[in-house]
Amino acid sequence: MAKRIDVAGLSAYYGPTRAIEDISMTIEPRTVTAFIGPSGCGKSTFLRTLNRMHEVIPGARVEGKVTLDDVDLYGSGVDPVAVRRHVGMVFQRPNPFPTMSIYENVAAGLRLSGVKKRGELDDIVEQSLKGANLWKEVENRLKKPGAGLSGGQQQRLCIARAIAVSPDVLLMDEPCSALDPISTTAIEDLISQLKSEYTIVIVTHNMQQAARVSDRTAFFNISGTGTPGRLIEIDETSRIFANPTEKATEDYITGRFG
Amino acid sequence: MSGIAPTATRPAPRGGGGSAQSLTSGPRRGDLVFSGVVRAAAIFLLLLMATIAGFLVFRATTALNANHANVATYTGQWAPDDTPAKFGIGSLAWGTLVTSVIAIVIAAPVAIGVALFISQYAPRRLAQVLGYIIDLLAAVPSIIYGLWGILFLVPHMQGASQVVGDVLGWIPIFNTNGPLGRSVFTAGVILSIMILPIIAAISREIFLQTPREQVEAAYALGATRWEMIKLAVLPYGRRGVGSAIVLGFGRALGETVAVAMVLSTTYNFVTKWLQSGGNTIAANIALQFGSAFKIGQGALIASGLVLFVVTFLVNLLARRITGRADIPKDERWSLLSVFRPGRRTAAHMESSYDANAADVPDREGTLQARDQAPEVAADDTAGRARPHRAAHGAVGDTMLVSPSLPRRIRSTFAGGMTVGTFVLALLPLISILWLVVNNGRHAMSPSFLTHSLRNIDDSQFGGGVYHAIIGTLEQSGLATLIAVPIGILVAVYLVEYGRGALATAVTFFVDVMMGLPSIVAGLFILSMWILGLGQHANGFAGALALTILMLPVVIRSSEEMLKLVPDSLREASYALGVPKWKTITKIVIPTALPGIVTGVMLGVARVMGETAPILLVVGYIQNINVNPFSGDEGQATLPTVIYNTYTSPEHASNDRTWAAAFLLIVIIMVLNIIARLIAWWKKPGRA
Ligand SMILES: Nc1ncnc2c1ncn2[C@@H]1O[C@H](COP(=O)(O)OP(=O)(O)OP(=O)(O)O)[C@@H](O)[C@H]1O
Ligand SMILES: [Mg+2]
Numbered sequence: 001m002a003k004r005i006d007v008a009g010l011s012a013y014y015g016p017t018r019a020i021e022d023i024s025m026t027i028e029p030r031t032v033t034a035f036i037g038p039s040g041c042g043k044s045t046f047l048r049t050l051n052r053m054h055e056v057i058p059g060a061r062v063e064g065k066v067t068l069d070d071v072d073l074y075g076s077g078v079d080p081v082a083v084r085r086h087v088g089m090v091f092q093r094p095n096p097f098p099t100m101s102i103y104e105n106v107a108a109g110l111r112l113s114g115v116k117k118r119g120e121l122d123d124i125v126e127q128s129l130k131g132a133n134l135w136k137e138v139e140n141r142l143k144k145p146g147a148g149l150s151g152g153q154q155q156r157l158c159i160a161r162a163i164a165v166s167p168d169v170l171l172m173d174e175p176c177s178a179l180d181p182i183s184t185t186a187i188e189d190l191i192s193q194l195k196s197e198y199t200i201v202i203v204t205h206n207m208q209q210a211a212r213v214s215d216r217t218a219f220f221n222i223s224g225t226g227t228p229g230r231l232i233e234i235d236e237t238s239r240i241f242a243n244p245t246e247k248a249t250e251d252y253i254t255g256r257f258g
Numbered sequence: 259m260s261g262i263a264p265t266a267t268r269p270a271p272r273g274g275g276g277s278a279q280s281l282t283s284g285p286r287r288g289d290l291v292f293s294g295v296v297r298a299a300a301i302f303l304l305l306l307m308a309t310i311a312g313f314l315v316f317r318a319t320t321a322l323n324a325n326h327a328n329v330a331t332y333t334g335q336w337a338p339d340d341t342p343a344k345f346g347i348g349s350l351a352w353g354t355l356v357t358s359v360i361a362i363v364i365a366a367p368v369a370i371g372v373a374l375f376i377s378q379y380a381p382r383r384l385a386q387v388l389g390y391i392i393d394l395l396a397a398v399p400s401i402i403y404g405l406w407g408i409l410f411l412v413p414h415m416q417g418a419s420q421v422v423g424d425v426l427g428w429i430p431i432f433n434t435n436g437p438l439g440r441s442v443f444t445a446g447v448i449l450s451i452m453i454l455p456i457i458a459a460i461s462r463e464i465f466l467q468t469p470r471e472q473v474e475a476a477y478a479l480g481a482t483r484w485e486m487i488k489l490a491v492l493p494y495g496r497r498g499v500g501s502a503i504v505l506g507f508g509r510a511l512g513e514t515v516a517v518a519m520v521l522s523t524t525y526n527f528v529t530k531w532l533q534s535g536g537n538t539i540a541a542n543i544a545l546q547f548g549s550a551f552k553i554g555q556g557a558l559i560a561s562g563l564v565l566f567v568v569t570f571l572v573n574l575l576a577r578r579i580t581g582r583a584d585i586p587k588d589e590r591w592s593l594l595s596v597f598r599p600g601r602r603t604a605a606h607m608e609s610s611y612d613a614n615a616a617d618v619p620d621r622e623g624t625l626q627a628r629d630q631a632p633e634v635a636a637d638d639t640a641g642r643a644r645p646h647r648a649a650h651g652a653v654g655d656t657m658l659v660s661p662s663l664p665r666r667i668r669s670t671f672a673g674g675m676t677v678g679t680f681v682l683a684l685l686p687l688i689s690i691l692w693l694v695v696n697n698g699r700h701a702m703s704p705s706f707l708t709h710s711l712r713n714i715d716d717s718q719f720g721g722g723v724y725h726a727i728i729g730t731l732e733q734s735g736l737a738t739l740i741a742v743p744i745g746i747l748v749a750v751y752l753v754e755y756g757r758g759a760l761a762t763a764v765t766f767f768v769d770v771m772m773g774l775p776s777i778v779a780g781l782f783i784l785s786m787w788i789l790g791l792g793q794h795a796n797g798f799a800g801a802l803a804l805t806i807l808m809l810p811v812v813i814r815s816s817e818e819m820l821k822l823v824p825d826s827l828r829e830a831s832y833a834l835g836v837p838k839w840k841t842i843t844k845i846v847i848p849t850a851l852p853g854i855v856t857g858v859m860l861g862v863a864r865v866m867g868e869t870a871p872i873l874l875v876v877g878y879i880q881n882i883n884v885n886p887f888s889g890d891e892g893q894a895t896l897p898t899v900i901y902n903t904y905t906s907p908e909h910a911s912n913d914r915t916w917a918a919a920f921l922l923i924v925i926i927m928v929l930n931i932i933a934r935l936i937a938w939w940k941k942p943g944r945a
Contacts, residue, residue: 051833053829053832053833056828056829056832058757068281071281073281077282078281078282079281079282079286081286081832081835081836081837081838082281082282082835083281083835084832084833084834084835085834085835086281086835088833088834089829089833091826091829091830091833093826095824095826095827095829095830097827097830097831097845097849098827098849099845099848099849099851108831108834108836108844108845109834109835109836112831112834112836112840112841112844112845113834113835113836113837113840158830161830161834162833162834165834165835
């Protein structure tokens with residue numbers, strides 16, 4: 001079910017200001033693609049154009065093309081709500097629904113879009129929690145509030161919640177930046193396992209993390225404050241870190257700026 | 259599997275959860291319907307206000323055209339139904355102004371002292387409880403203030419007025435040569451007690467918001483506590499307190515029954531403030547309405563319009579003064595503020611409560627720091643701090659020398675004064691509760707709760723308020739049933755959909771309704787529903803008037819609570835492919851629910867004690883009528899029982915009046931306590 005994403009000439013705006021400009025890339029199925037780059041270069045913005053979350057922000061709009069296998073996500077008649085069922089997202093800070101139990105959190109995506117059959121839900125919840133490596137820790141407290149878990153557990157709960165709707169693609173925006181090293185390792189292991197089934201895109205500020213988990217890495221940059229972010233290059237991770245084509249990429253990776 | 263986009267269809271991976279989904283779909287019916295409904299609620303609110311305004315203006319102009327006297331200057335009598343009709347609104351407006359000015363002059367300093375005591379001097383744990391106690395003053399209904407005023411305060415004020423008159427009699431307004439007590443001065447004193455809680459509550463909240471850095475900066479300069487307050491707290495709170503005082507003034511202008519009960523009515527421009535006599539617009543409406551015919555009703559409506567416009571302008575002024583969105587506009591705000599993770603409790607919660615709260619305090623905190631810190635730090639702290647440090651240095655070279663004696667005395671004295679104001683504010687509360695309990699217990703019995711006043715003479719013992727309990731519960735219940743759904747829908751519209759002109763207009767009208775005197779709400783329903791549409795003066799009409807009063811409370815508090823739901827939860831839901839309307843109904847509203855419920859309960863507690871609007875739109879009866887929709891029969895409520903019986907000279911009847919007051923206070927206090935318990939139990943970070 002993993003799918004391939006093609007982006008062509010994509011720009012995104014917040015009101016009148018252009019945040020990212022003319023981005024084109026291909027994201028292969030069953031791979032982990034990492035986005036790196038200095039703060040403010042538009043990684044999150046770009047990521048959010050891939051599941052049409054960008055337009056949730058008032059005044060925000062997108063130009064260009066994003067295709068999921070061969071369907072244009074911005075084509076006429078395409079429903080952003082349906083797009084998000086296919087392209088799931090995990091956020092920087094764990095954000096379980098505070099009024100819901102662990103079980104309800106995982107089931108939320110399905111329940112709120114109409115799947116009500118109890119047995120089916122039980123199954124999916126268990127599968128998803130197992131998929132997120134959380135099942136063993138919570139199997140006896142499924143009825144407890146999700147907010148009662150540790151930060152790392154909450155983040156894995158959010159991953160379980162995202163994969164419960166069985167998306168084709170999983171977008172993760174700095175999923176470990178609010179977590180301690182042990183939880184981070186747990187999430188990284190999970191990402192490696194998930195890639196056999198999903199297309200994964202992860203934004204990270206941690207070079208080692210990008211090197212550890214990703215197959216391909218995209219480097220974004222801005223030429224100055226107020227200018228839109230651009231994709232500098234995208235390539236095999238090993239190549240980006242060992243022998244990048246662009247000078248800016250090398251400077252960034254070796255810590256000469258950013 | 260109705261794949262419209264060819265490749266977007268896919269095999270069911272797990273039991274078909276997302277499988278039936280394709281990327282394309284028709285317009286989302288759920289979203290369209292839901293956004294249509296909330297928008298309709300918002301538009302309904304605007305149309306309602308416009309219709310009401312139309313009816314009011316029509317009635318008023320008819321009466322004004324029939325008036326043969328100068329409406330601004332005519333004094334001596336209120337005779338709009340005579341031929342020729344004669345009435346003047348000028349002297350009423352004057353009386354309204356005088357009583358409100360007296361009230362604000364007394365209330366403002368006391369309330370600021372109370373706010374300083376609670377926010378700066380009282381131990382933290384105690385502070386919240388003390389704040390609630392002062393808030394209780396706001397929960398006491400005006401009918402009970404009136405009862406206390408006429409039966410307790412007026413007799414005591416006679417002596418006090420005599421003393422003031424003897425000493426200050428050479429000042430014209432304190433001159434006395436007639437009966438004392440039922441004067442604008444006494445009315446002003448009662449009003450001051452009634453508006454004290456709103457000023458105190460808002461000021462307290464503002465003082466608590468003083469940025470920590472400024473407080474610490476002042477202390478770091480060696481300031482005593484009082485000097486710190488002068489350096490940091492008062493400058494920071496200046497505008498907020500100013501706006502609180504103006505809001506309190508607006509409340510005083512519209513207060514009805516308490517004034518109506520205390521003042522002995524005269525229609526002149528009162529100049530001797532200690533002497534019995536005077537009138538206000540609101541009180542006059544309550545007093546004259548029962549005997550008014552067509553022109554009379556129009557004349558009262560015209561005077562009500564004047565009151566409406568004046569309170570509206572005053573509330574507008576209050577908003578202008580603050581210039582900031584985060585300054586509370588209502589005393590209820592302080593209670594709802596426990597739901598704001600960013601304030602007060604933030605210091606204790608920061609570490610344990612990260613994920614969901616993080617967005618809110620971050621945003622608030624930084625905004626606030628950015629807006630406020632440089633300004634105050636630059637002109638106030640720096641400017642005034644230097645002399646203090648110089649003074650400090652002059653005392654001795656070592657840092658360990660304590661502040662000079664005069665400074666310490668001043669600080670202690672100031673602290674003592676704030677304690678004094680707090681005690682002063684407590685006195686009326688204690689006095690009221692004591693009188694109500696002490697006088698109310700005689701008639702209180704099970705049969706008092708299960709019998710009506712049918713065929714009971716004033717002089718007869720027995721009887722009860724069963725009929726009034728039914729009326730109170732039914733009318734406030736119906737009002738809740740109407741106001742809560744509409745109110746929540748409008749709040750959802752404002753928070754989740756509202757953009758552009760419609761949202762601005764709705765916000766504006768909610769503000770207008772928020773400051774609406776309750777007697778004017780009664781006039782609204784009277785002129786539109788009863789006089790305009792020819793409906794009956796039954797319990798349902800009362801419920802409609804209460805709805806007008808409850809709506810803004812429900813909208814405002816729901817709006818506040820919905821705004822507190824972090825955007826990250828909405829995004830998490832959207833990212834799961836949940837449509838907007840389900841995100842709102844299943845995620846956003848449930849998260850905000852405890853706060854919304856608290857707001858609703860406070861709204862109910864407020865309208866249950868309302869007297870003035872009910873006097874205008876519901877016929878008063880002494881027997882049981884369980885049907886609020888009945889055509890020709892009215893309904894009694896606890897407040898109207900009190901209002902209709904308190905003048906009786908009979909002992910038996912007096913006992914019942916006090917017992918009804920006792921019961922009313924108990925019901926309202928219980929509602930307030932439950933609201934507080936919900937707030938405390940469900941506040942974020944507790945779970
Ligand atoms: N909601 C918004 N409204 C207006 N401008 C925004 C908004 N969100 C981001 N921006 C701007 O868009 C640009 C790109 O921001 P974005 O958050 O995508 O960067 P980023 O690469 O994810 O940065 P970081 O590494 O700090 O997360 C920035 O200049 C930012 O200020
Ligand atoms: Mg980012």
